[in-house]
Amino acid sequence: MKKRMVGAVCAVVLLASQALYADDAPVPTQIVDTMNRLFGVHPGFRANHAKGVVVEGSFKAAPGAAALSRAVLFAGDTIPVTVRFSDATGLPTIPDGAGNANPHGMAIKFHPPGGADTDMVINSLKFFPVATGEDFRDLLQAISESPADAPKPTKFEQFVASHPSVPKAFATASTPDSFAHETYYGIDAFVLVNKAGAKQAVRYIMQPEKAVHLTPGVAAKRPNDFLVDELPARVSKHPVVFHLKAQLAAAGDSTKDPTQPWPDDRKVVELGTLTLDKTVPDSLAAQKKLLFLPGQITDGIELSDDPLVAARNAAYAVSFSRRQ
Numbered sequence: 001m002k003k004r005m006v007g008a009v010c011a012v013v014l015l016a017s018q019a020l021y022a023d024d025a026p027v028p029t030q031i032v033d034t035m036n037r038l039f040g041v042h043p044g045f046r047a048n049h050a051k052g053v054v055v056e057g058s059f060k061a062a063p064g065a066a067a068l069s070r071a072v073l074f075a076g077d078t079i080p081v082t083v084r085f086s087d088a089t090g091l092p093t094i095p096d097g098a099g100n101a102n103p104h105g106m107a108i109k110f111h112p113p114g115g116a117d118t119d120m121v122i123n124s125l126k127f128f129p130v131a132t133g134e135d136f137r138d139l140l141q142a143i144s145e146s147p148a149d150a151p152k153p154t155k156f157e158q159f160v161a162s163h164p165s166v167p168k169a170f171a172t173a174s175t176p177d178s179f180a181h182e183t184y185y186g187i188d189a190f191v192l193v194n195k196a197g198a199k200q201a202v203r204y205i206m207q208p209e210k211a212v213h214l215t216p217g218v219a220a221k222r223p224n225d226f227l228v229d230e231l232p233a234r235v236s237k238h239p240v241v242f243h244l245k246a247q248l249a250a251a252g253d254s255t256k257d258p259t260q261p262w263p264d265d266r267k268v269v270e271l272g273t274l275t276l277d278k279t280v281p282d283s284l285a286a287q288k289k290l291l292f293l294p295g296q297i298t299d300g301i302e303l304s305d306d307p308l309v310a311a312r313n314a315a316y317a318v319s320f321s322r323r324q
């Protein structure tokens with residue numbers, strides 16, 4: 001796995017220039033600058049998760065969801081959603097089966113009637129390689145300073161040696177045979193608040209009807225766009241269904257370290273069913289206009305002390321402003 005990851009990273013490094021970011025820029029700007037150097041600047045495309053596809057559908061809460069959160073999403077109405085599935089990296093033409101296209105992403109915009117949109121931005125890693133925006137910047141920077149001919153140990157190898165969660169996290173994602181057959185994880189902790197004001201820290205899990213993964217060899221032989229082409233074809237034939245679940249933190253579980261998954265025996269509660277049944281005629285044009293923000297939440301859902309969400313919000317906004 002390590003060899004595969006380093007190989008993937010080296011391929012990315014070939015694209016990097018040696019320019020450094022402005023040290024006095026805010027961390028989220030430094031992150032997007034580093035992504036732009038790693039992947040190149042592709043006008044109109046996201047700095048990360050550049051390649052994707054948009055579909056639409058609806059969300060219907062499970063009966064028990066309202067006991068956890070008073071959010072309008074969980075009141076039981078059928079709520080329209082816009083969903084974008086994506087490949088990792090800022091490369092708009094990355095082959096869907098490439099190792100670097102992992103983790104795949106899922107971004108959901110809930111449109112409650114009469115309410116403000118609420119977003120969830122989740123991916124196929126079970127936990128994150130690093131815990132803070134600063135560490136993510138340093139990881140990307142270490143990758144950009146570790147070309148194939150760099151002296152050993154490379155900056156990337158040094159970073160991994162001091163951050164063992166990096167290879168562990170990357171080892172949790174592999175290529176699915178369909179965007180519909182992947183489990184997506186929220187990673188960041190949020191706090192659900194019910195009508196009585198009771199609070200419960202959770203991490204979201206978006207579970208497919210079934211998960212199917214390919215070996216790297218099989219994935220590499222699939223056509224370039226097999227995931228982004230397959231999803232609309234599938235949705236136009238029959239609805240794609242996911243189950244939104246919440247893993248509940250127990251006393252003592254850390255909410256501020258997204259590199260640390262909570263134990264598998266923590267209770268998992270069904271929050272509702274997501275049904276995707278509409279294709280979008282011009283998905284490329286639609287995704288350019290969309291901005292999903294992990295911190296765009298509504299009453300009944302609060303941020304935890306997880307520092308990644310603020311860093312992500314700011315970086316996504318920088319990327320959005322550049323791609324407009």
Ligand code: HEM
Nearest residue numbers: 046048049084105106107122123136186187315316319320
């Ligand atoms: C410090 C940590 C992170 C940073 C700085 C970061 C940065 C970014 C940036 C700049 C974009 C492009 C946004 C745009 O142009 O709209 C992006 C997209 C995305 N990120 Fe992150 N990310 C981080 C962590 C995560 C985590 C933890 C997840 C999943 C749990 C995630 C999932 C995604 C997804 C799914 C997209 C595509 C969103 C879309 O379809 O519009 N990212 N990320």
